[in-house]
Amino acid sequence: xxxxxxxxxxxxxxxxxxxxxxxxxxxxxxxxxxxxxxxxxxxxxxxxxxxxxxxxxxxxxxxxxxxxxxxxxxxxxxxxxxxxxxxxxxxxxxxxxxxxxxxxxxxxxxxxxxxxxxxxxxxxxxxxxxxxxxxxxxxxxxxxxxxxxxxxxxxxxxxxxxxxxxxxxxxxxxxxxxxxxxxxxxxxxxxxxxxxxxxxxxxxxxxxxxxxxxxxxxxxxxxxxxxxxxxxxxxx
Amino acid sequence: xxxxxxxxxxxxxxxxxxxxxxxxxxxxxxxxxxxxxxxxxxxxxxxxxxxxxxxxxxxxxxxxxxxxxxxxxxxxxxxxxxxxxxxxxxxxxxxxxxxxxxxxxxxxxxxxxxxxxxxxxxxxxxxxxxxxxxxxxxxxxxxxxxxxxxxxxxxxxxxxxxxxxxxxxxxxxxxxxxxxxxxxxxxxxxxxxxxxxxxxxxxxxxxxxxxxxxxxxxxxxxxxxxxxxxxxxxxx
Numbered sequence: 001x002x003x004x005x006x007x008x009x010x011x012x013x014x015x016x017x018x019x020x021x022x023x024x025x026x027x028x029x030x031x032x033x034x035x036x037x038x039x040x041x042x043x044x045x046x047x048x049x050x051x052x053x054x055x056x057x058x059x060x061x062x063x064x065x066x067x068x069x070x071x072x073x074x075x076x077x078x079x080x081x082x083x084x085x086x087x088x089x090x091x092x093x094x095x096x097x098x099x100x101x102x103x104x105x106x107x108x109x110x111x112x113x114x115x116x117x118x119x120x121x122x123x124x125x126x127x128x129x130x131x132x133x134x135x136x137x138x139x140x141x142x143x144x145x146x147x148x149x150x151x152x153x154x155x156x157x158x159x160x161x162x163x164x165x166x167x168x169x170x171x172x173x174x175x176x177x178x179x180x181x182x183x184x185x186x187x188x189x190x191x192x193x194x195x196x197x198x199x200x201x202x203x204x205x206x207x208x209x210x211x212x213x214x215x216x217x218x219x220x221x222x223x224x225x226x227x228x229x230x231x232x233x234x235x236x
Numbered sequence: 237x238x239x240x241x242x243x244x245x246x247x248x249x250x251x252x253x254x255x256x257x258x259x260x261x262x263x264x265x266x267x268x269x270x271x272x273x274x275x276x277x278x279x280x281x282x283x284x285x286x287x288x289x290x291x292x293x294x295x296x297x298x299x300x301x302x303x304x305x306x307x308x309x310x311x312x313x314x315x316x317x318x319x320x321x322x323x324x325x326x327x328x329x330x331x332x333x334x335x336x337x338x339x340x341x342x343x344x345x346x347x348x349x350x351x352x353x354x355x356x357x358x359x360x361x362x363x364x365x366x367x368x369x370x371x372x373x374x375x376x377x378x379x380x381x382x383x384x385x386x387x388x389x390x391x392x393x394x395x396x397x398x399x400x401x402x403x404x405x406x407x408x409x410x411x412x413x414x415x416x417x418x419x420x421x422x423x424x425x426x427x428x429x430x431x432x433x434x435x436x437x438x439x440x441x442x443x444x445x446x447x448x449x450x451x452x453x454x455x456x457x458x459x460x461x462x463x464x465x466x467x468x469x470x471x472x
Contacts, residue, residue, distance in 0.1 A: 066449040093456050095448070131450045170472060212331070212472050213302040214367045220329050220459075227463035228472055236406060236448050236464055 002029050003038040003046075005129055005136060006056075011041060016049060016056040023054055040064060042128070042136045064134020068235035071097035071182045074222050075142075075152045077104040077189040078111060083219040085123055090219075092127035092137050094226045095235055097182075099124065099139045102148035106191035113141040145197065152184035153205040157229070160186045160206035161221050162198045170228055173207040180233055185225045190218050238265050239274040239282075240292075241365055241372060247277060252285060252292040259290055276300060278364070278372045300370020304471035307333035307418045310458050311378075311388045313340040313425040314347060319455040321359055326455075328363035328373050330462045331471055333418075335360065335375045338384035342427035349377040381433065388420035389441040393465070396422045396442035397457050398434045406464055409443040416469055421461045426454050 004025070010017040016039050018026070031037060031051050039047040039056050046064045049056035074091045078084070078101050088099050099120075103110060120139040128136045142148035152158055157180045159173065186206065193201075202208045211224055230236040240261070246253040252275050254262070267273060267287055275283040275292050282300045285292035310327045314320070314337050324335055335356075339346060356375040364372045378384035388394055393416045395409065422442065429437075438444045447460055466472040 068448075090456055090459075093450060093452050094460055095450055131452065133450060169470075170467065171470060212304075212466070214329060214331055214369060216329050216367065220326055223326075223456075223459055224330055224463040224466075224472060227460040228467035230448070230460075231406065231464035231467055234405075234407065236460060 001036065001038055002026075002031065003040060003129070003132060005040050005042050005125065008041045008043055014058045015052075016047065016058060018054055018056055026051065040134060044134045046134060066132050067134040068095040068230060068233065070180050070229065070233045070235065072226055072229055073098045073100060073152065073155060073182070073184045074226060075100045075102060075148050075184055075186040076218070076222055077102055077187065077193075078107045078109045079189055079218045080109045081111065084111070084116070084120065086219045087222055088120055088123045088139055089127045090223045091226060092124050092133065093131040094223065095230050096137050096226055097135075098137050100142055100148060100151065101140075102142035102145055104145050104189055104197060105194050107189040108191070109189070117141060146200075149186070149201050149204050149206065152186050155182035155184040156180045157183035158186075158206045159184060159225060159229075160198065160201040160208045161188070161211055161225060162208050163188070163192045163210070163215065164195060164198060165208050165210040168207070168209050170209050170211065170225065173209050174232060183229050185222050185229065187222045187225070188218060237272065237274055238262075238267065239276060239365070239368060241276050241278050241361065244277045244279055250294045251288075252283065252294060254290055254292055262287065276370060280370045282370060302368050303370040304331040304466060304469065306416050306465065306469045306471065308462055308465055309334045309336060309388065309391065309418070309420045310462060311336045311338060311384050311420055311422040312454070312458055313338055313423065313429075314343045314345045315425055315454045316345045317347065320347075320352070320356065322455045323458055324356055324359045324375055325363045326459045327462060328360050328369065329367040330459065331466050332373050332462055333371075334373050336378055336384060336387065337375075338378035338381055340381050340425055340433060341430050343425040344427070345425070353377060382436075385422070385437050385440050385442065388422050389437075391418035391420040392416045393419035394422075394442045395420060395461060395465075396434065396437040396444045397424070397447055397461060398444050399424070399428045399446075399451065400431060400434060401444050401446040404443070404445050406445050406447065406461065409445050410468060419465050421458050421465065423458045423461070424454060
């Protein structure tokens with residue numbers, strides 16, 4: 001059944017106001033008055049609706065069924081532009097709660113985030129629609145490496161992927177009895193993290209881990225890690 | 237340390253003949269006579285070598301340390317071209333043993349495999365080099381859907397990812413006591429598999445599973461599954 005995202009401010013009592021883009025999509029899909037479709041408020045609630053003119057009449061509402069039970073944030077050092085887009089699109093599909101880009105010492109790319117964030121948020125929205133997410137994950141930029149690490153370390157499962165780590169694997173960093181409500185995956189730029197950055201992360205409470213003996217590209221590592229976390233927490 | 241792949245036929249006793257491409261790469265890296273580097277035969281053995289003119293003198297040989305202990309094959313229905321390349325590149329990084337493309341009823345793309353396979357094998361080779369694999373995973377095309385399923389079903393852990401499956405998750409399809417030596421991940425084209433194709437796979441011994449409630453793109457699903465399999469088997 002078709003599924004639309006609306007801004008929560010357009011939900012008024014038992015009616016939802018549809019914008020021009022959605023109405024033209026509804027026309028393309030040949031949905032007629034009285035026919036049903038889903039509307040998602042992007043904040044975790046889905047609505048079964050029927051078309052009523054240019055509005056959607058709410059028949060039923062329920063928590064989105066597609067959200068993972070762990071809020072997993074992806075913190076990625078600024079990569080080159082196309083890789084940032086791959087990280088956003090795939091992380092959203094795989095169930096990330098939010099994506100945060102941040103500067104690090106070996107970042108080649110330092111995009112004008114003011115310009116980029118609008119486009120990146122649109123990529124998140126498109127991926128959320130396509131993959132039937134219940135939320136649109138936010139895409140933001142941290143002001144500094146230190147502030148990114150502080151935010152990442154506050155989560156229940158704070159993972160820092162480091163090429164220079166040779167022993168601690170993801171599976172060993174997990175406490176198998178624990179139920180994780182939040183997780184962070186911190187990944188480096190094309191050139192990786194410096195030893196000092198890894199040490200800073202460790203001292204600030206991150207679990208510094210290796211993803212095995214193969215060298216993963218900077219856009220592949222977060223996708224492998226989020227897949228493993230989703231698998232471990234029963235969401236895959 | 238630099239690392240080169242050579243054809244196994246170029247390994248002659250305790251010397252390895254380097255081709256022009258490798259020799260120019262060695263020049264770029266300013267490796268001089270007597271300096272050391274790694275050579276990989278693409279069949280699972282690595283060699284520590286020193287440069288001796290246009291040859292590499294073998295100092296030591298050992299099994300490649302970067303190969304996973306499970307041979308995981310990715311069977312993907314022909315996707316559009318750029319997606320095939322993403323599947324190859326990322327699967328090789330994540331440790332796939334081989335990649336097999338095959339036709340299915342909803343494939344939009346039916347590439348001229350004779351033309352494509354050469355290019356696809358080159359992508360595998362580049363990804364194997366970049367990620368420090370011990371082998372170059374082969375990229376092949378199956379003649380039919382039926383022959384692909386027969387090959388996939390012969391592996392210890394034969395997984396068939398199906399959007400229409402609502403209950404059986406990957407974690408439930410695993411026998412946690414079992415050590416898997418081989419695994420298969422079978423994934424569909426952009427439009428997914430038909431119910432008949434899923435039923436055929438099930439009847440032929442595949443474990444038909446869901447990857448959760450989010451709808452993954454055809455190039456994302458195999459990467460999520462291989463990440464989870466590598467995590468489960470201790471290779472991530």
